[in-house]
Amino acid sequence: MTLGLLLSAPVSAAALVTAIVTDPLTGVALEGYDPVSYFTEPEPIQGVADFEYQWGGVPWYFASAANRDVFMRNPEIYAPQFGGHCVTGLARGYLSDGKPRLYVISGMKLYLFYSVANREAFFKSEESSLLEANSGWGKLSGTLTGEEGSVADAVGKAADVAPAETALTEPEASH
Numbered sequence: 001m002t003l004g005l006l007l008s009a010p011v012s013a014a015a016l017v018t019a020i021v022t023d024p025l026t027g028v029a030l031e032g033y034d035p036v037s038y039f040t041e042p043e044p045i046q047g048v049a050d051f052e053y054q055w056g057g058v059p060w061y062f063a064s065a066a067n068r069d070v071f072m073r074n075p076e077i078y079a080p081q082f083g084g085h086c087v088t089g090l091a092r093g094y095l096s097d098g099k100p101r102l103y104v105i106s107g108m109k110l111y112l113f114y115s116v117a118n119r120e121a122f123f124k125s126e127e128s129s130l131l132e133a134n135s136g137w138g139k140l141s142g143t144l145t146g147e148e149g150s151v152a153d154a155v156g157k158a159a160d161v162a163p164a165e166t167a168l169t170e171p172e173a174s175h
Helices: 002-015 065-073 087-091 116-124 126-143 151-159
Strands: 048-055 058-062 099-106 109-113
Touching: 048 065, 058 065, 087 109, 087 116, 087 126, 099 116, 109 116, 116 126
Parallel strands: none
Antiparallel strands: 048 058, 099 109
């Protein structure tokens, strides 16, 4: 009986990891920050429930109806890449939730990080980090839960930023 419980534990834990990172208390994406504001303001702005939009099976909050409407037209542009999972973690082969206040906009895409150290590591090798994160996302995103057919596909397509000329020439880093 104990062996059965031990063997089932990883499956249960994996089911808790979702395609889009949400606040564990509210279930809202980006801890309620307005995803459009990352691109239009010097600092991200907290959204409000009055301007909520459901995408990918989770609620997203916006600071204004205009920002909500912009997001509704093209959520893949404004949503954090890799569902808000840490880019550096993915590049290293594991999933960790990105923090909405630890972010970078690179190539007009929003990337989140688990820690300041992970963000600094990204700055040191941005191109190879994105290549490795894309690979990690391809391997790990199938284990995530979410709205069938929309989240992992949409987030994966939005995150596909690998430069063609370096895809096969970079040596594989040891982890």
